[in-house]
Amino acid sequence: HRLHGVYPRVLQWSLRNPATILLVVVACFGLTAWTAANLDAELLPEVRQGEFTVEVSLPVGTPLDETESIVEPVEKAILAESEHIASLLLTIGYDAANSNRSDEGEHTARLKVLLDAAAPRVEDEVIARLRGRFEAIPDLEAQVTRPVLFSFKSPIEVEVHGDDLVELRRQAEQVRDTLAQMPELADVETTLRRGAPEVQVIYDRDRLARYELDPRVVAQLVRDQVQGFEATRYNLKDRRIPIVVRLELEDREAVEDVRTLVVNPGGERPIPLEAVASVELAEGPSEIRRIDGRRVALVTANIAEGSLGGAVAAIKETLNGVDWPTGTTFYMAGQNEEWERIKVSLCLALALSIFLVYVIMVSQFESLLHPFVILFTIPLAFFGTMLTLRGLGISLSIVVFLGMIMLAGIVVNNAIVLVDYINTLRRRGMALQEAVVAAGSVRLRPILMTTATTTLGLLPMALGIGDGAELRTPMAISVISGLVVSTFLTLLVIPVIYTLVERGKARLTGGEEVALDGGERDEGAPDGAVGEPAPL
Numbered sequence: 001h002r003l004h005g006v007y008p009r010v011l012q013w014s015l016r017n018p019a020t021i022l023l024v025v026v027a028c029f030g031l032t033a034w035t036a037a038n039l040d041a042e043l044l045p046e047v048r049q050g051e052f053t054v055e056v057s058l059p060v061g062t063p064l065d066e067t068e069s070i071v072e073p074v075e076k077a078i079l080a081e082s083e084h085i086a087s088l089l090l091t092i093g094y095d096a097a098n099s100n101r102s103d104e105g106e107h108t109a110r111l112k113v114l115l116d117a118a119a120p121r122v123e124d125e126v127i128a129r130l131r132g133r134f135e136a137i138p139d140l141e142a143q144v145t146r147p148v149l150f151s152f153k154s155p156i157e158v159e160v161h162g163d164d165l166v167e168l169r170r171q172a173e174q175v176r177d178t179l180a181q182m183p184e185l186a187d188v189e190t191t192l193r194r195g196a197p198e199v200q201v202i203y204d205r206d207r208l209a210r211y212e213l214d215p216r217v218v219a220q221l222v223r224d225q226v227q228g229f230e231a232t233r234y235n236l237k238d239r240r241i242p243i244v245v246r247l248e249l250e251d252r253e254a255v256e257d258v259r260t261l262v263v264n265p266g267g268e269r270p271i272p273l274e275a276v277a278s279v280e281l282a283e284g285p286s287e288i289r290r291i292d293g294r295r296v297a298l299v300t301a302n303i304a305e306g307s308l309g310g311a312v313a314a315i316k317e318t319l320n321g322v323d324w325p326t327g328t329t330f331y332m333a334g335q336n337e338e339w340e341r342i343k344v345s346l347c348l349a350l351a352l353s354i355f356l357v358y359v360i361m362v363s364q365f366e367s368l369l370h371p372f373v374i375l376f377t378i379p380l381a382f383f384g385t386m387l388t389l390r391g392l393g394i395s396l397s398i399v400v401f402l403g404m405i406m407l408a409g410i411v412v413n414n415a416i417v418l419v420d421y422i423n424t425l426r427r428r429g430m431a432l433q434e435a436v437v438a439a440g441s442v443r444l445r446p447i448l449m450t451t452a453t454t455t456l457g458l459l460p461m462a463l464g465i466g467d468g469a470e471l472r473t474p475m476a477i478s479v480i481s482g483l484v485v486s487t488f489l490t491l492l493v494i495p496v497i498y499t500l501v502e503r504g505k506a507r508l509t510g511g512e513e514v515a516l517d518g519g520e521r522d523e524g525a526p527d528g529a530v531g532e533p534a535p536l
Contacts, residue, residue, distance in 0.1 A: 021496045028383040035386040040395040041309035043335040045470040050115040062107035086116040143187040156301040157334030172297035184311040186304035192297035203277040307395040346401040374415040381411040384485025403478035451487045
């Protein structure tokens with residue numbers, strides 16, 4: 001009842017001061033654009049599922065038993081310290097048959113932790129303890145990974161491009177050291193690490209030809225003696241067990257043993273491998289990764305604080321100040337690249353939704369101008385959404401964009417109700433301004449009712465109750481804030497814009513202000529008189 005007493009007077013003041021209302025609208029549009037441009041962005045909000053993995057790496061060449069002796073005490077200490085761990089799986093080494101990663105070996109380990117509750121505070125506490133334990137171990141690198149929804153990439157991936165493998169690894173390590181000092185990042189690692197020690201056999205083709213030896217046959221013989229070959233299979237009921245034949249361990253354990261391997265078994269004079277090849281202990285490349293034909297090293301990281309957009313901006317600013325060698329460049333990939341690509345699709349979807357809303361209203365109103373007036377409610381709704389996201393520190397993400405697309409179809413309802421009743425009153429012969437004020441007074445209650453029901457329906461999602469609330473809460477908050485702000489602005493802005501459009505149309509046609517049914521305005525009616533509105 002109080003709003004019914006105040007709103008008509010405020011609406012009449014707005015109709016007498018349209019310039020002020022238009023300035024407010026322009027200010028809202030400008031503030032919305034500025035806030036959207038400066039809002040932090042991320043692909044998806046980080047979801048705490050009570051599950052994470054810690055990947056541990058020691059120097060390449062560390063034996064399996066030494067890796068176990070280093071990691072196992074940490075496992076026991078964490079289980080003793082934290083009562084929130086439901087289960088913990090420790091994997092030391094790797095499975096050569098199932099692993100497709102080049103950085104895994106006897107020097108690596110993996111701890112998969114399942115918590116008894118998906119509480120962010122508990123998860124952060126356990127992760128901090130694990131990181132503190134591992135940071136105290138020399139020459140150990142640890143990286144925390146969480147299950148990521150709808151993406152297989154790390155939050156931060158910097159592609160370092162180069163042609164020279166040695167220079168590429170040096171530059172990747174420099175980028176890793178630079179990013180590790182940034183407070184926005186954690187678990188900074190590079191995929192191009194030190195390679196595993198290996199015995200390299202380089203054959204001298206001239207000497208092989210002098211001894212009438214085939215390089216292919218010699219290479220296969222050396223491989224079979226050291227690595228072994230499958231001679232046959234032993235059938236044991238329903239199992240077939242491969243039988244591998246190779247030299248005894250004491251005959252192939254050292255580099256000197258490999259040098260003395262005989263490469264012409266059955267010959268008159270035994271020829272050792274060192275007579276036809278150079279055998280050296282060297283370091284092989286950890287991996288050779290190519291993207292678009294160029295060698296690439298990936299530097300990956302997790303977000304420690306802030307958002308994905310803020311971290312990417314800080315990384316670009318930092319790396320632009322690095323002295324890059326000739327032929328070496330960097331490119332931001334990872335979830336940032338996916339976000340930039342998805343953002344274009346979401347903007348197209350938002351524009352298409354607005355266009356479809358306009359087309360539907362044109363067919364219903366049988367007018368091009370009145371639906372255009374109603375569309376002003378959409379940017380007013382985005383104004384409320386952007387201000388709320390900025391105030392609450394929520395980043396722009398896919399779920400927020402989906403909420404904005406939903407909002408484009410929801411917020412126009414209030415304006416449709418208002419404009420439709422204005423047209424109804426004008427068809428009954430009521431003057432323009434009187435029809436606007438009367439329609440606003442009559443439609444105030446249903447507009448507030450529809451806004452309240454939608455807002456209260458989304459309130460449980462906005463409160464963030466239950467598992468996976470990180471995905472639902474931003475969407476609900478964006479819809480609620482946009483709907484509430486647009487409702488109050490719609491009650492003032494839409495009547496003013498409607499009045500200006502109708503008066504401009506009357507001037508263009510050269511006639512007087514007329515009712516929609518073609519009847520002339522009743523000049524004898526006193527100013528401000530409002531006829532009794534028809535029942536709803």
